[in-house]
Amino acid sequence: MSVMRIGNKANNLEDTIVAIATPPGAGAIGIVRLSGPLSEAIAQRIFRSKRAVSSFKSHHLYYGHIIDPETGEAIDEVMIALFRAPHSYTGEDSLEIYAHGGPLILKLILEATLKCGARLAEPGEFTKRAFLNGRMDLTQAEAVLHLINARTKAELQIAHKQLQGYLGQVVEGIIKTLVEFKAHLEVAIDFPEEDVEIVPPAVWQKRLEKEVIAPIKSLLEAYTQGRVLREGALMAIVGRPNVGKSSLLNRLLKEERAIVTPIPGTTRDVIEETINIKGIPVKIADTAGLRKTADVIEAVGVERARKKVAEADVVLWVIDASQPFTKEDEEIYHEVEGKSVILVLNKSDLPSKIDLKGRFRHLPQVKISALYGQGIERLEEEIFERILGQKEEKIPSFVPSLRHKVSLEKGLSAVKRAIDTIKNGLPPVFVSVDIQEALDALGEIVGKTTPEEVLSYIFSQFCIGK
Ligand SMILES: Nc1nc2c(ncn2[C@@H]2O[C@H](COP(=O)(O)OP(=O)(O)OP(=O)(O)O)[C@@H](O)[C@H]2O)c(=O)[nH]1
Ligand SMILES: [Mg+2]
Structure with missing residues (x-):
């Protein structure tokens, strides 16, 4: 209210x-x-x-x-x-x-x-x-908010580009094509008998695919890619007890945050801290070593660790390279399989006893020593690549927000429906309904058709005086 x-x-x-x-x-x-x-x-x-x-x-x-x-x-x-x-x-x-x-x-x-x-x-x-x-x-107004709240340079750059109107312009371009098509349909609806020149449906279908569907799809891709730039990524450090997970957390943070001891089962709760890797805010979760345990407290910690793995964008799977690969390591691999995993071979300052027999070649592997700091830079690069899914540090010109994404998806499915309607040879009035729906959805992004509650919500996030 x-x-x-x-x-x-x-x-x-x-x-x-x-x-x-x-x-x-x-x-x-x-x-x-x-x-x-x-x-x-x-x-x-x-x-x-x-x-x-x-x-x-x-x-x-x-x-x-x-x-x-x-x-x-x-x-x-x-x-x-x-x-x-x-x-x-x-x-x-x-x-x-x-x-x-x-x-x-x-x-x-x-x-x-x-x-x-x-x-x-x-x-x-x-x-x-x-x-x-x-x-x-509206996208520019939202950019003002992002600008003020930016925590990293990357966020700042994205917000700056959005403030200049790049995102709004792409969406307006899509809207323009839809408006043109809608006008065309109106003529066909209003003067069905007359001999007005009607552009064949197949031509429109092609234009919709090229000028509407393709740009919406690339905006949706930019959302997926840019989400981490804007919202940060979550990374979980997992591995069996005593392999050096907490040591690695401390090393990445550059501070003695988590307790490190030679006793397996030292970490019991999830410890979370945020670091900045090349402009991306990354929340790291150090977890309890995954193992079967009779200790009630440790067991709760192991359960929490599993939850973190499920949420994580990237998983650092740590193994101890100074020990032979164990059955426990193998079991942990099965828990993280399918996620974006980096295999971290820790304790590489000690003589190597590990033999992976050529397994896990499909995973990026980084040799480090959490104790002495070797390989950490290389690991950070690997984390960055996993998160962004690309090598260069390229900041996209537009990164839609979750609110934009929802509207883009609505718009996309309405246009797809319109194309189906055209293909099924239904009269223009049916196509027009779908196109209007797409227009309403895309209009929400730039603020043309945005409901008052949404506008109020957006502006209520600002500080007073902005
Ligand atoms: N030589 C060597 N020792 C290490 C390295 N990393 C960690 N250690 C030692 O390994 C032991 C366990 O380290 P932790 O960081 O507590 O290991 P953990 O995986 O967090 O252990 P839990 O919390 O019990 O699951 C400590 O004695 C560390 O000093 C390393 O790179 N080289
Ligand atoms: Mg620990």
């Missing part, structure tokens, strides 16, 4: 909204930001300087004092800038006040604007206005 309320209120573009745009707490500079029709009038009431606000140029800084509009008392010495419509972030008249970054100062400035008729902004409302005023499509 509250989401709906926020949504409705936040759609009123007549309001002038205000928020403190800098993070809470004291700082060198604090920014109060306004957007809406009253921006300039409010500046006239609360800002004192040598020149009249009405003479201020857009996008220029001016020095003066903010005063309380009721008492005339000075609140702070500031710089302000007016951004006149339509050349502002929101597309509306906007005002930014750069004050000293004290929480009380900012609160008093905020209150001064409220006294002049502004209202407090909802989270993300500035960006929502930019979207509603046509300054950006």
Whole structure:
């Protein structure tokens, strides 16, 4: 319910909204930001300087004092800038006040604007206005959020590209073809008897395949590939007890996070930490050595380890190269078979006693010493390749999010249905229904047909003042 309320209120573009745009707490500079029709009038009431606000140029800084509009008392010495419509972030008249970054100062400035008729902004409302005023499509608005929340350079790069509109443009291109086809179908529906020139269905079928289905499919591929760049990957370290799993975790983390002892069965719980491998956030889970055990606590740990294996994008299967391959190792292999596995031959600083007899050649193998650090770089490269499924560090131009993926899949199946309808020789009115469905689905991505609840949800994830 509250989401709906926020949504409705936040759609009123007549309001002038205000928020403190800098993070809470004291700082060198604090920014109060306004957007809406009253921006300039409010500046006239609360800002004192040598020149009249009405003479201020857009996008220029001016020095003066903010005063309380009721008492005339000075609140702070500031710089302000007016951004006149339509050349502002929101597309509306906007005002930014750069004050000293004290929480009380900012609160008093905020209150001064409220006294002049502004209202407090909802989270993300500035960006929502930019979207509603046509300054950006929905994918670009979402990119702003990704930009702010990015943890790695790769995430930042993807968000930056999305902010420039690459993803939106691809989707708009697909929509354009569908709209054209729909218009064509309408003519065929409205004037069935007349001799309007109708493009043969087979021609349209080809165009739909090339201009709609193919690009949707490549966007879906980019989703799979880019998911890890955006959301990170999960990697589980498994192996029988005492092979050096916790030592490896510590080595990758570059800190003594997990307890390491020569006693088999040291690790009992799952230990999770995130590292950054060449720009990808990778959550590593060190697990209890997989074995049958009578120890109740260890048994729970072994169960949890299995769960982690099931969730993992990559599994590091660690074996001890200074020992012969055992039946226990073999059993663990059966548990991880079918996953994306890297075989890690640990303790390679000791004389090798392992003989794999040419088995597991299909798995990437890396020799390391968790104790001394040999082979770790090579292992990181291998992990990166497993996760991205490719060698070069190439950041795709667009990475659809889960929300986009759902809409793309809906659109794809509607278009496929349309093609079947064409093939079955059904009248245009039936094809038109499928095409409309595809249009609705794709429109959700760029924000043309996105339901209000979804919009509210997206913008509610932003911070106040963005
Ligand atoms: N020589 C040598 N010893 C190692 C290496 N890696 C780990 N060890 C030793 O092997 C023993 C077990 O290491 P851990 O990291 O606790 O092994 P684990 O697989 O986590 O063991 P559990 O938690 O019991 O399943 C410790 O004595 C480590 O010092 C290595 O690369 N070389
Ligand atoms: Mg351990």
